[in-house]
Amino acid sequence: MLTEFLIVCPLVFLAGFVDAIGGGGGLISLPAYLMAGIPAHFAVGTNKLSSAMGTTIATLEFARSGYIRVKLAFLSVIAAIIGSSFGANLALHISEYYFKIILLVVLPLTALYLLLNRHALNTKLADSAKLSVSQFVATLIISVSLGAWDGFYGPGTGTFLILTLVGIAHLPINLAAGNTKVINLTTNVTALAVFLMNDKVMIILGLTAGIFSIVGNFLGASYYKKFGSAIARPIIIIVLVIFFAKTLWEFMG
Template identity: 70%
Template sequence: MLNEFLIVCPLVFLAGFVDAIAGGGGLISLPAYIMTGIPVHFAVGTNKVSSAMGTAVATFEFARSGYIRLKLAFLSAITAIIGSFIGALIALQLSDYYFRLILLIVLPATALYLLLNRHALHANPLALTTLSQRQFSWTLVIALTLGIYDGFYGPGTGTFLLLLLTGLAHLPIDLAAGNTKVINLATNITALLVYLNGGKILFLLGIVAGIFSIVGNHLGARYYKRYGSAIARPIIIIVLLIFFVKTVYDFVS
């Protein structure tokens, strides 16, 4: 029992810090739970507890910094909740094999895109930006799609959201980062309720780890506010490469 806390809590702290800056904290936190020998569904469900606690703090920090637009955030949260509910229901019935197979193609392609495109995640002046209907529509489609993914599997959701919201929806990086937190919080809470209903949560471990996640997210959000988007691109590339190696290992092991 103590061994679980010693393994999970420090890694969840690190996951929270990374997640607040560039997303992808689940790439660190979920394997931490699994390493302790916890059954996969319990690992995913308990991870939702700590992730939701930490993401709530990061969302508050980003909102306080002016990186969240209420109308866009509300509509994104609604569509993400629908997607996450669908994904979580599927996850309780099916293997994640097919998502992992797709990721073997998507991950290296995304990392290559970031390496070759120096304008990716380019910051636009947030205060001067008026969002178009196209930006709203793309944001809602992305929220629904990644909501399904997050409810089903989860790791890397924040990273993919940040990339798609800047690359497809063409949101300014700060607004994309803020909206990513809103969507992540909505999907985490929705999936958490589904796993709670299924009895797949270890509450004591999840809550204690959640405190570490809160501290990590708080420090990460403050770091982002101070240094801006310049740190996001290299961290995302590292996270994607780590996720790719992990996915390949899962397939061959």
């Protein structure tokens, strides 16, 4: 339906822009599919397609900027594939009803976190130094854990990756942002493969929205290199509030 494209495509563009800046684009793109009336499993699967297309562009832009360490990225990819394939297969066994329950719990908690932590997505770039073994180990654990979350559900993964890679793995923000794109791309592609094999992807809508995601990610990556990530937080919160109100209304109705 035309309405689906009119709702999904502009919001996916916005999601790509936000995701390239500070992560969390899935908190906009997945609600967009659901607001268009698409069933939860198809929404998650189709979102993986458009997100993977956009994240590819952002990853290339971050690599060009020198924000990706090859060895760290390679190990993160392996860990993320393991986590994401497990999460995606688990998601296929969760009913539509429980997916909505998850939405009603996770989305407001994420919005509350962003409201209470004003600098969560606004860390400045830092010079990269030689990484320690503990940083590698922490990054791999984070990659598996959030890879599973991204395969299972998705929204918030980019934000949580940046926060944990900086706060727990103690990576400089530039390397954390670059590695986040690598992990996000890996988990999106892995989960997409699982959803495709189970016929849970709306190909035409996903490809069309993917073009909007590519443009949004390209512009977002360019914006990030110039101005940082401060703008991402208020955009995410606004969309979350709108979507949460809609989901709660439908759930109670």
